[in-house]
Amino acid sequence: MARPETITSASNPLLKDIRRAVVRGGLTQEGWCVASTFHLLEEALRSDCEVKVLLAAESVRSAAEGHVKGLGRIKVVVVPDALLDGLSGTETTQGVIALVKPPAWRLEQLFRGTALVVVLDGLQDPGNCGTIVRAGEAFGVTGIFFLRGTASPYNPKTLRASAGSLFRVPFLDGVDTALVRAALQQNRVELYAGVPARSGVRSLAQIDLTGKCGLVIGNEARGVGGDLRSAALDVAIPTVGVESLNAAVAAGIMLYEARRQRALRPV
């Protein structure tokens, strides 16, 4: 590998751009995802996502070169540890930050085969959103909609919680409710809204999820918004004692149930 470049000034434009993206919870101004762990870097590489540059703290540079497969193809820039630590916000840092090109998806790619779609409706916690994308990939989701008002898929915390699944699962960001409703209707997708358990609401295991279907996961406090709820059938996970489940746990259970049913009755 050629001798890597170094950055030594906190006012370097690239570092400033990354810091802004971390604070804002989105892409850099040039449109790159901030991937801040070794694991995400490896996931980006195995998912054939373009990596613009890898910033490596001085102390981890040789470890990175020894451990990450495919690193030879990437431009590496060495940064003093203190500067790199200052970029990651409140998160713990592993001493690496990769700028990764976010995949771009077309609407129809979210509905392939027997669609199993997730609609994130106003979730605020990027950790929840990323965890749902990770569970989504695990259970064969065909696409994920991030409705306007939901945490960004490009928030470095979302990306981190997705453990790399955001590089592979088709998704659209900042989408209008009207567009989602139209797309679901056009693709003949039955829509289910996850709601807290109460009498009169059908419970998850009673719903047939083997056909084309979509699951709406609502905001952590307010639940699913009215616009989508009116287009969906309410479905609840039977629980005792609690007001609700964590949003990512609820989504994971709904997707597990869909996958379980589909395995029993292959489609």
Place this chain on the structure above:
Amino acid sequence: MARPETITSASNPLLKDIRRAVVRGGLTQEGWCVASTFHLLEEALRSDCEVKVLLAAESVRSAAEGHVKGLGRIKVVVVPDALLDGLSGTETTQGVIALVKPPAWRLEQLFRGTALVVVLDGLQDPGNCGTIVRAGEAFGVTGIFFLRGTASPYNPKTLRASAGSLFRVPFLDGVDTALVRAALQQNRVELYAGVPARSGVRSLAQIDLTGKCGLVIGNEARGVGGDLRSAALDVAIPTVGVESLNAAVAAGIMLYEARRQRALRPV
């Protein structure tokens, strides 16, 4: 209500004790849980946990008095907003901190009826631990073991993620593997270790979870440790594409499945 006390100095011993508990991720030196949301305060009150004191930021004091049922029974201390904000670490603050007496449980209380026990084996993320406790209550878990080396149930972040379930679900903290093994054996509890899906491992829906059983949830990176794994049957949630699920999502799914089976075949 009597005119509340006020604290105006950052070097007040109570504030210093709380700050240390937040930083350390545990109880205060006097053994109180730090509950840092309105919701947790309400949950503590409805769970009949003793509340030593409520610290309320000046700006939220009257809102607190108007909204929280049962507040009349509690000693309220008013603190300048900036001082209270400084206590919550990196978490967003709602302007309240309640000191709550942690419930104390005896071992046998974790095995009531047809035991459904969770063993947390080295999980590092307090958010995951709390989320699992919340799902545990939702699905009727009888008890939760926090093995030594696991994030503390008394970490304010664990408590917050539990959404108050930690005030109600029987648990033991800092437990030795040997003690757990002995207790499980004595109570005739079948033990299952959650592992990543691979060929040869039985999948979750094939396991009968209607009898007394325990589920081991392992460390986020390393999984279940050898000591418990040798005493347990491996069980996997069938997934595609990912190395593993988020630990709290995996635990939630295992508990959902146990509850689903028990509803079909009441015990």
